[in-house]
Amino acid sequence: MERETADQLEALHPDAFGWALHCCGGDHSRAEDVLQNAYLKAASDRVVHSGASSFKTWWFGVIRLTAHEEFRRLRYRESLLGKLLAQFTGDAHDPRPSAAQKIDLDEQTLRMREALAQLPARQAEVMHLVFYQDLSISEAATLMKISLGSARQHYERGKARLRTLLQTSSPVFAHES
Amino acid sequence: MNPDHHPDHDRDLRDAFAQQRRSDHEQAPAWNPDVLRAPSKKETRRLPMWLPITAAVAACALLSLVWLRDEVKTSPTPDLAALPEFFAPQGEPLFASLDSGSGSSAMPSDSLLPVYLTIQLP
Numbered sequence: 001m002e003r004e005t006a007d008q009l010e011a012l013h014p015d016a017f018g019w020a021l022h023c024c025g026g027d028h029s030r031a032e033d034v035l036q037n038a039y040l041k042a043a044s045d046r047v048v049h050s051g052a053s054s055f056k057t058w059w060f061g062v063i064r065l066t067a068h069e070e071f072r073r074l075r076y077r078e079s080l081l082g083k084l085l086a087q088f089t090g091d092a093h094d095p096r097p098s099a100a101q102k103i104d105l106d107e108q109t110l111r112m113r114e115a116l117a118q119l120p121a122r123q124a125e126v127m128h129l130v131f132y133q134d135l136s137i138s139e140a141a142t143l144m145k146i147s148l149g150s151a152r153q154h155y156e157r158g159k160a161r162l163r164t165l166l167q168t169s170s171p172v173f174a175h176e177s
Numbered sequence: 178m179n180p181d182h183h184p185d186h187d188r189d190l191r192d193a194f195a196q197q198r199r200s201d202h203e204q205a206p207a208w209n210p211d212v213l214r215a216p217s218k219k220e221t222r223r224l225p226m227w228l229p230i231t232a233a234v235a236a237c238a239l240l241s242l243v244w245l246r247d248e249v250k251t252s253p254t255p256d257l258a259a260l261p262e263f264f265a266p267q268g269e270p271l272f273a274s275l276d277s278g279s280g281s282s283a284m285p286s287d288s289l290l291p292v293y294l295t296i297q298l299p
Binding site: 014015021028036040042108159 | 190194196206
């Protein structure tokens with residue numbers, strides 16, 4: 001791997017973890033696995049930035065794809081056959097966040113995560129990419145492989161719905177807005 | 178600055194996301210350059226492509242062997258006429274010599290019992 005790519009990955013590491021966390025529904029250990037596997041893909045040149053989009057958009061697309069692969073694997077593990085195999089191999093996974101992780105998260109972050117979880121997946125993704133990752137709607141559309149028009153629609157609807165959800169759950173947020 | 182953001186309208190959402198971002202960054206695992214070199218422990222172990230094909234061929238071969246064995250078992254026996262005659266049938270019935278003896282078959286079966294055990298029918 002080129003030094004320049006490694007430096008870019010290092011600079012994006014905290015945000016990449018935040019994105020992996022979003023893709024994994026807030027599950028820390030799974031987000032770490034997803035990120036690790038995405039790094040492995042980059043290290044073994046299974047994914048290469050061609051320059052068609054910005055490095056961040058490309059890298060986040062890789063993480064998103066890796067998270068989807070992990071999700072499919074998880075669905076298999078949670079199937080009857082997968083559960084039987086897990087019983088034999090002793091490889092069981094608890095998707096819930098640990099008590100320590102729950103305590104570490106402050107109340108507002110938890111509320112935000114819960115509100116995002118109630119949004120349709122596409123809306124939540126656009127919200128995260130635009131507000132959290134500071135990408136443009138166009139970049140979010142490229143990353144999510146949808147048209148710009150669709151992304152705009154998800155953005156507007158997501159904003160309205162997220163505000164409603166946050167105002168319902170937090171009177172402080174309602175006062176501020 | 179993101180051109181899609183409206184500085185005044187979306188301040189509440191931006192603040193909320195910024196808070197979440199700070200919290201996530203605090204919990205993010207430290208950057209380790211080794212992740213770009215060391216293989217992942219949890220990487221999926223994929224079966225090689227030749228394995229299912231080999232298994233199918235082996236199964237076919239096994240089935241063929243079983244079928245051939247059954248075929249050999251059920252095939253007609255070789256010509257018996259070509260074999261020598263080991264057991265030639267005798268001309269007289271079995272135990273014929275016993276019947277033609279001293280008439281012992283007429284003797285009652287309880288003839289050897291003591292007298293007090295013999296039942297005398299009227």
